[in-house]
Each structure stands twice: as structure tokens, then as C-alpha cells.
Amino acid sequence: MTDLLAGRALTDAAARRQLNRRHRAERRFKYYGLAAIFAALGVLAVLLVTIVGAGYSAFQQTHIQLDIELREDLIDPDGTRKEADIRQANYAVLVRDALIKIFPDASGRRDRRALARLVSSGADIQLLNMVLADATLIGSTQTIWFKASADFDSLSKGQIPRDVPEDARKVSDKQIAWFDHLAALGLVEKKFNTGFFTTADSREPEQAGILGAVVGSLLTLIVTLVLSFPIGVMAAVYLEEFAPKNRLTDFIEININNLAAVPSIVFGLLGLAVFLNFFGLPRSAPLVGGMVLALMTLPTIIIASRAALRAVPPSIREAALGMGASPVQTVTHHVLPLAMPGILTGTIIGMAQALGETAPLLMIGMVAFIVDVPGSFTDAATVLPVQVFLWADAPERGFVERTSAAIMVLLAFLIVMNILAVVLRRRFERRW
Amino acid sequence: MTAMPDQDVEMGRAPAPMPNKIRTQHVSVYYGDKCAIKDVSLDIESNRVTAFIGPSGCGKSTFLRCINRMNDTIDICRVDGSIVLDGTDIYDSKIDVVQLRARVGMVFQKPNPFPKSIYDNVAYGPRIHGLVSGRGETDDVVEASLNRAGLWDEVKDRLQDPGTSLSGGQQQRLCIARAIAVQPEVILMDEPCSALDPIATARIEELIDELRANYTIIIVTHSMQQAARVSQRTAFFHLGDLIEFGDTEQVFTNPIEQKTQDYITGRFG
Ligand SMILES: Nc1ncnc2c1ncn2[C@@H]1O[C@H](COP(=O)(O)OP(=O)(O)O)[C@@H](O)[C@H]1O
Ligand SMILES: [Mg+2]
Numbered sequence: 196m197t198d199l200l201a202g203r204a205l206t207d208a209a210a211r212r213q214l215n216r217r218h219r220a221e222r223r224f225k226y227y228g229l230a231a232i233f234a235a236l237g238v239l240a241v242l243l244v245t246i247v248g249a250g251y252s253a254f255q256q257t258h259i260q261l262d263i264e265l266r267e268d269l270i271d272p273d274g275t276r277k278e279a280d281i282r283q284a285n286y287a288v289l290v291r292d293a294l295i296k297i298f299p300d301a302s303g304r305r306d307r308r309a310l311a312r313l314v315s316s317g318a319d320i321q322l323l324n325m326v327l328a329d330a331t332l333i334g335s336t337q338t339i340w341f342k343a344s345a346d347f348d349s350l351s352k353g354q355i356p357r358d359v360p361e362d363a364r365k366v367s368d369k370q371i372a373w374f375d376h377l378a379a380l381g382l383v384e385k386k387f388n389t390g391f392f393t394t395a396d397s398r399e400p401e402q403a404g405i406l407g408a409v410v411g412s413l414l415t416l417i418v419t420l421v422l423s424f425p426i427g428v429m430a431a432v433y434l435e436e437f438a439p440k441n442r443l444t445d446f447i448e449i450n451i452n453n454l455a456a457v458p459s460i461v462f463g464l465l466g467l468a469v470f471l472n473f474f475g476l477p478r479s480a481p482l483v484g485g486m487v488l489a490l491m492t493l494p495t496i497i498i499a500s501r502a503a504l505r506a507v508p509p510s511i512r513e514a515a516l517g518m519g520a521s522p523v524q525t526v527t528h529h530v531l532p533l534a535m536p537g538i539l540t541g542t543i544i545g546m547a548q549a550l551g552e553t554a555p556l557l558m559i560g561m562v563a564f565i566v567d568v569p570g571s572f573t574d575a576a577t578v579l580p581v582q583v584f585l586w587a588d589a590p591e592r593g594f595v596e597r598t599s600a601a602i603m604v605l606l607a608f609l610i611v612m613n614i615l616a617v618v619l620r621r622r623f624e625r626r627w
Numbered sequence: 628m629t630a631m632p633d634q635d636v637e638m639g640r641a642p643a644p645m646p647n648k649i650r651t652q653h654v655s656v657y658y659g660d661k662c663a664i665k666d667v668s669l670d671i672e673s674n675r676v677t678a679f680i681g682p683s684g685c686g687k688s689t690f691l692r693c694i695n696r697m698n699d700t701i702d703i704c705r706v707d708g709s710i711v712l713d714g715t716d717i718y719d720s721k722i723d724v725v726q727l728r729a730r731v732g733m734v735f736q737k738p739n740p741f742p743k744s745i746y747d748n749v750a751y752g753p754r755i756h757g758l759v760s761g762r763g764e765t766d767d768v769v770e771a772s773l774n775r776a777g778l779w780d781e782v783k784d785r786l787q788d789p790g791t792s793l794s795g796g797q798q799q800r801l802c803i804a805r806a807i808a809v810q811p812e813v814i815l816m817d818e819p820c821s822a823l824d825p826i827a828t829a830r831i832e833e834l835i836d837e838l839r840a841n842y843t844i845i846i847v848t849h850s851m852q853q854a855a856r857v858s859q860r861t862a863f864f865h866l867g868d869l870i871e872f873g874d875t876e877q878v879f880t881n882p883i884e885q886k887t888q889d890y891i892t893g894r895f896g
Contacts, residue, residue: 440702510739514802516700517735518752519728519809528751529741 246606250599256388256401257343257351259314259377261293265326267334276330286319286326287311290341297380298373309370313377315342317402342390343383345400345593347374351383354592391600395568396582400593403586405604407568411481411561411576412550412608414569418485419492419549424542426489427496428531431538434497435504436526455494462491463555471559478560479575487555492545499541503534536623543616547609553580579605645672648813648843649694654708656689656698663689666708667869669862671813676835676844678858678875680851682890685864687847691815694845695731696724712813729756732806736818738798740790740805745782748790748801749773752809768808775841776804777834796827803834807842814838816846820853832857851891855879863887 204210267274270284291311295301301310318341325339326332342348346365349355351374361368377383395407430451438444466487470476476483507530515525531538556562561577562585569576577585579601586598649671656664664686671677679687689698696717698704710717717727729752740748749769753759759768769786773779778800782793790801799819806814816835820828835844835857848854854861854875861878863871863886871878871887882888 508739510735510737511741512700513697513733513735514739514741514805517695517697517728517733518755518805519725520751520755521725524755528755533742 246599246602248599250596250601250603252352252354253391253596253600254388255352255385256390257348258340258384258386259343259347260338260340260382260384261290261314262296262336262338263289263293263322264336265289265322265333270326270333276333278327281326281330282323284323286322287316289322290314290318297377297382301373306369309367310373312344313347313370313374315344315401316399317342317397340384340386342401345591348401349592350374351378351385391597395566396564396577396585397566398564400589400591400597403594403597405579405582405597405601407565408577408579408582408601409604410568411484411565412578414481414572414576415484415488415556415561415578416546416550418482418572419488420542420546422486422489423492423496423545427493427542427545428500428538430493431497431500431504432526432531435501436530437522451494451497455498458554459491459552460554460558462487463558465490466555467558477573477575479563479565479577480573481569481576481578482572483559484556484561484576484578485572487559488549488552491552491555492549495545495548496538496542499544500534500538503537503541504530506537507533536619540616540620543612543619547612547616550578550608550612551580551605553578553584556581557584579608645675647671648673648713650709650711651693652709652711654690654693654706654710656686656693656707657705658689658701659703663867664693665867667864668708669869669872671843671845672860673843674839674841675860676839676846676858677860677862678854679845679847679862679864680849680854680890681864681870683849686867687864688817690864691817691845691847692733694813694815695728695733697728697733699724729809730811731813731815732809732811734799734802734806734814734816734819737822738795738802740793740798740801742789742791744787745773745790745793745801746786749804749808752805756809758809772804772808773801775807775838776800777830777837778804794827796823796830799823799827799831800834803831803838807838811842813843813845816844818847818849821849828853851879863890865890 266289269288270286271280273280291307294310294313295307298310301307321339321341325337343351346355347370350357350366350371355364355366357371366374374383390402391404393406394402394404397403434444434448466483470483470486471478476486511529511533512525515529516522520528556578562581563575563577564585565575565577567574583598583601583605586594586601647670651670652668654664654667655662667690679691681687692698693706693710694712694717698706706718712727712731715722741751743751746769749772750759750765753765753768759765770779770783773782778797781797782788782801790798793801799822803814803819820831823831832853835846838844846854846857858875861873861875862869863878863882863884865886871882871884873883878887879891882891
């Protein structure tokens with residue numbers, strides 16, 4: 196009689212073949228996994244290289260040094276030294292005169308205007324501010340670094356080809372010759388572009404900065420955090436620790452999960468209809484932006500908080516209740532502190548999402564062109580991703596590099612926030 | 628000491644009757660429609676160790692948790708009948724559960740110290756019940772409680788270490804110290820040694836015997852030897868029914884019910 200149970204021996208050829216097949220399959224599976232990871236990393240690398248490649252030059256700005264004669268007869272002919280008078284003076288002329296002194300051959304009106312275009316149109320404001328700050332400068336001659344205009348900034352960065360016909364580029368041969376002469380005199384220098392971090396948006400690329408958007412984003416996120424964190428945590432605590440389990444709470448739970456999947460632009464429409472049109476809150480304001488983003492972030496915070504609360508072992512609750520702690524004491528003394536790292540991690544991730552959100556803010560008018568750094572929650576403001584959106588739409592070469600630079604700033608914020616979340620999780624992770 | 632059914636079952640001392648601390652009458656417990664305890668009436672004597680034994684799932688824990696109303700925390704759980712502690716019905720609507728649980732402390736199956744320092748674990752109960760004010764008083768209560776739980780000498784130099792850094796047996800004694808820090812009258816213990824090694828178990832059993840002088844103790848155990856060693860009274864449950872309740876010595880040597888006989892001789896379990 197054959198022994199059915201015995202089957203083949205493990206050393207049998209067929210069994211060995213089977214074993215080899217299994218090993219090969221496992222190896223193959225491992226390689227698929229590695230390939231997937233490398234593909235993902237590759238895409239990420241391409242993305243980063245593209246952005247950094249296009250954007251790093253924005254952190255440098257070409258400057259031109261000029262000796263400016265702060266002529267009293269032009270700035271303050273009556274010698275009053277009153278601010279109103281000083282403000283009225285035409286400082287652009289001073290800049291142009293300084294240029295003409297270097298290039299006396301530029302004689303005609305057109306030449307002079309072309310010459311003046313080498314320097315940023317913000318030069319006169321720079322002079323005005325200098326004189327306002329120190330009126331004793333009037334009458335003296337000062338050596339000052341001015342920003343080159345965006346076109347010559349691009350030229351010096353090699354972004355404008357010199358070998359194409361003159362009418363195919365934005366700068367003329369004559370201007371190039373002047374610029375090269377200035378460079379030969381050592382009057383042209385690339386400096387770190389601090390202005391990019393200290394000014395708000397502008398029509399002129401060389402004067403446009405990110406600060407307005409950064410402050411707008413901060414104000415918006417503060418509103419979002421102040422609204423969504425307490426509400427989200429309270430909702431999660433109630434649902435997880437106190438609510439009876441019945442149809443109503445099931446219904447609420449399903450709706451919260453659905454809310455997390457609602458496209459963000461819908462929240463923007465809601466904000467437009469309710470906050471702006473019904474309550475009449477100001478357009479483009481961080482207050483409203485923050486409220487809209489809070490709606491969007493709430494489900495994220497509630498879901499993360501509930502998961503964190505659920506991860507606290509029931510034995511801790513039993514211990515506290517068994518000691519005679521009230522349910523509220525049990526939650527506030529034990530459960531919530533233990534869940535807090537998880538809750539904070541979820542909150543930071545929610546905030547990071549809110550920081551990168553664009554669509555709902557477009558709906559409530561945060562897409563406006565704003566040249567001032569917002570000073571309060573009701574000032575018109577824009578936010579980082581919207582700034583990226585706006586600059587990406589602008590045709591000037593200078594804005595192309597600024598778009599990438601703004602993305603880099605946005606990514607830096609996101610990375611910092613995510614690192615914070617990881618650190619929090621590591622730091623407070625507990626074993627039971 | 629009289630004859631023993633088994634050599635390593637050492638009997639608790641033959642008890643003289645004590646006044647009743649807790650009277651339970653016609654207690655039934657339901658989880659939803661499922662009846663986990665059926666019409667149980669028994670009296671718990673003061674300053675005695677009463678053991679609940681019985682096969683797994685017979686409702687020992689359920690019944691124990693009725694005595695400090697821990698079952699209130701389970702939505703679907705319903706308790707019928709009356710449980711009277713020192714003359715007051717603990718299921719009376721006027722009873723404050725928080726105070727009840729201060730009078731009836733509990734030690735759980737798995738040691739569950741709070742993830743806080745040893746000191747804070749013990750000080751927590753007295754603090755929330757307002758039994759101490761000021762650092763000095765708290766220090767005294769912590770020391771006294773740890774002393775009584777037989778843990779003081781082992782932890783007195785590391786009171787600020789987390790309670791979870793102790794060994795399993797130490798953690799369980801910390802939980803006992805935590806429970807007695809609020810000066811309860813009754814201590815409920817739900818299989819307090821089931822997660823411990825034999826040496827740690829022996830320490831806890833000694834401790835239970837010492838604590839009997841000051842507290843009324845009810846212990847659930849799946850180990851008949853343990854029930855025989857530490858208790859004076861034993862209740863045997865089976866499928867939600869109280870089958871037999873009497874002096875430990877009598878239950879183990881001379882059970883009245885056939886089911887008890889079968890269980891203690893290991894015919895089912
Ligand atoms: N929270 C609960 N929900 C529903 N049924 C429960 C719950 N706790 C215990 N039970 C049921 O009640 C019965 C008694 O359980 P338990 O008191 O834990 O038994 P023991 O402690 O004696 O092992 C078991 O059948 C168990 O399934
Ligand atoms: Mg049990």
C-alpha cells in the first residue's frame with residue numbers, strides 16, 4: 196500500500212525545482228519593490244533639480260554702483276528740509292545724471308532713456324528713503340549700490356543670449372555695450388538678494404519679494420490653527436471618549452470622513468458664499484483664508500486625533516477610573532497627554548496641507564496683486580502657493596526664476612513642518 | 628489545619644465569622660441581551676479575603692466590576708439587583724461613583740501603572756480626592772502606601788523613575804500601593820498575578836495576607852491553589868451562576884455541589 200501522507204521527499208528533484216521557483220519569485224518581488232522606490236526617488240530628484248536649477252539664480256541680484264550727487268537744488272530747492280518737499284523731488288533724474296556722467300556720449304532723449312533703464316525703476320524710492328532717513332546727506336555725493344533692472348540682471352546671469360539679432364531681445368546692442376563697460380569699470384556686482392526676503396510683490400521682477408506672501412501665509416495659518424485645533428481636538432475627544440455609540444454618532448463619523456475627501460475648492464466656494472457674501476467679511480483677508488482652511492483642516496485633525504486617542508491603551512483609562520478619577524479627569528490627566536504627540540503630528544500635517552493649499556483661497560480673492568506686507572488679519576494678503584501661481588503666470592524672465600525660488604521657500608517651510616512632526620513623534624513615542 | 632485535597636494547597640486559616648461589609652442580592656448582569664451573571668446573592672465579610680473562582684468566561688470579572696461600578700463604563704452593560712456597601716446601596720442614584728471608587732479600589736489583571744513617575748502614580752489618587760495638601764503630606768502618604776505595598780525599600784531611591792520601568796511584579800505592587808493610597812475600605816483584585824512569575828506571585832500573595840488586617844479584599848483568580856492559599860472565603864461561579872459559596876477550607880475539602888467537586892479536582896476548567 197502507498198503511504199499517501201508521505202508524498203515526495205523534500206530532496207526530490209521536483210520539490211527542489213518548486214523551492215527554486217519560490218526563491219526566484221521572492222527575489223523578483225524584492226526587485227520590483229526596489230524598482231518602485233527608485234522610480235519614486237528619481238521623479239523626486241528630477242523635480243528638485245528642475246526647481247533648484249531654475250530658481251537658485253533668484254537668490255542673487257545684479258547691482259550697479261553709482262556716485263549720486265544729491266543736489267540740493269533738485270531735492271530741496273527752498274532748503275526747508277520738510278518731508279513733504281523732500282518727497283516731491285525727482286530722484287530718477289539724479290540717477291540718470293550719474294549714469295550720464297559715466298557715458299557722456301549718450302546724448303539724445305532716447306539714448307538717455309535707454310541708459311536709465313539699466314538701473315531698476317525702484318532706484319528713486321531707494322534714494323528717497325535714504326534722504327528721508329538722513330537729511331544731512333543732501334548736498335553731498337554718495338556712492339550707492341542700486342539694483343540693476345530685471346533685464347540687465349538676466350543679461351548678467353547669462354539668461355539673455357547676446358548672439359541673436361538686436362530686435363529679438365529686450366536689450367539693445369548699445370545698452371549691452373554700456374553694461375559691459377560698467378562691468379569693466381568694476382561697477383557691476385552680483386550680491387545676495389536680500390530684497391527677495393524683505394519685500395512684497397511688485398510689477399518689477401527685481402523688486403518683487405516673498406515677504407508679503409510669507410507673512411500672509413503665517414497670518415492665515417495662525418487663524419487656521421486657532422480655529423481648527425481646539426475644535427478638532429474637542430470634537431475628537433467627545434466622539435472618542437464620551438459620545439454614546441449610536442446611529443447619530445455613526446452618521447457624524449461618516450460625515451467627518453466624507454468631509455476629508457471633499458475637494459478643497461468646494462470649501463473656497465463655501466467661504467465665498469458664507470463668509471464674504473453673507474457675513475460680509477473682507478475679501479482677500481488672512482482671516483477669511485484661515486477660516487476656509489480651518490474647515491478643510493478640521494477633518495484631518497479630528498481623524499488624526501481620534502486615531503491617537505484610540506491608541507492610548509484602555510488599561511490607562513481603567514486605571515484612572517478605578518482610582519476614582521472622573522471621566523473628564525481621566526481624559527485630561529491621562530488620555531489626552533498620552534495622545535498629544537499623535538494629535539500634534541496630525542495637526543502639523545494638516546497645517547502643512549493648509550500651507551500648500553491654493554484653490555480655495557483663489558475663490559475668496561487672495562489672488563489679488565498686493566504690494567504691501569500685510570499687517571493684520573483683515574489686510575488684503577496673498578499666500579505662498581498663490582504667489583507661486585501669480586508669478587508663474589507672469590511672462591518676464593525675472594519672474595520665472597522667482598517662481599522657482601518661491602517654490603523652494605514653500606518647500607523649505609513644508610520640510611521644516613514635517614521634520615517637526617517626525618521629531619515630535621520620536622520624542623514622545625511611548626511603549627506600554 | 629485539617630486534611631487537604633492536595634499537598635501544595637495550603638489552607639488559609641480557619642475563619643471566625645466577621646461582620647458583613649458588602650451584601651449583594653439578586654444581582655444579574657447583562658451585556659446587551661446576554662446574561663453574564665444570573666441572580667447572584669452573596670455576602671462579603673469585612674477584613675477577609677474572598678476569592679472568586681471558576682472557569683474562564685463564567686462572569687467572575689463581571690461580578691467583581693459591579694462592586695465598584697466599573698461596569699458603568701461599558702455602554703451595553705446593565706446591572707439588576709442590589710449591592711449594599713456598609714448599609715448603602717451603591718447603585719442608588721444619589722451615590723457619587725467617584726467617591727465609591729475611592730472607597731472600593733481596584734487592581735487589574737495586567738499591571739497598569741500610569742506612564743508617570745513612581746511618586747506621581749501613588750500620589751495621583753490622594754491628589755484628585757483632595758486627601759493631601761502640600762508636598763510634605765503627599766510625601767508621607769506616598770511613603771506609607773509604598774511601605775504597606777512592600778515596595779518602599781526597592782524604589783525609595785528612584786521615586787522619579789517612570790512606573791513603567793519597574794518589573795512586572797513591582798508594577799503590580801505599585802498598582803496596589805496606588806490603590807491603597809486613597810485609603811479604600813475594599814480592594815478588588817482581578818487576577819492580579821496572572822501576568823507574573825511564581826516569585827512575584829508569592830510576594831503579592833504575602834502582601835494580600837498582610838493587607839487583610841486593614842482592608843476587605845476580593846480576589847478573582849483562575850488558580851485554585853492561589854484561592855486556597857490566600858482566601859478565607861471562596862465563591863465558585865459557573866456560566867454566570869454562583870454554584871457554591873463558603874469557607875475556603877470547606878469549599879476545597881468538602882464541597883457541597885458536584886460541579887464544585889468536578890472543578891477543583893480538575894475534571895473541567
Ligand atoms: N465588555 C463586554 N461586552 C460584552 N460581553 C462581555 C464583556 N465583558 C465580558 N463579556 C462576556 O461576559 C461573560 C463573562 O465574562 P468575564 O466576567 O470576563 O468572565 P471571567 O472573568 O470569569 O473570565 C463572558 O461570556 C464574556 O464574553
Ligand atoms: Mg476575567
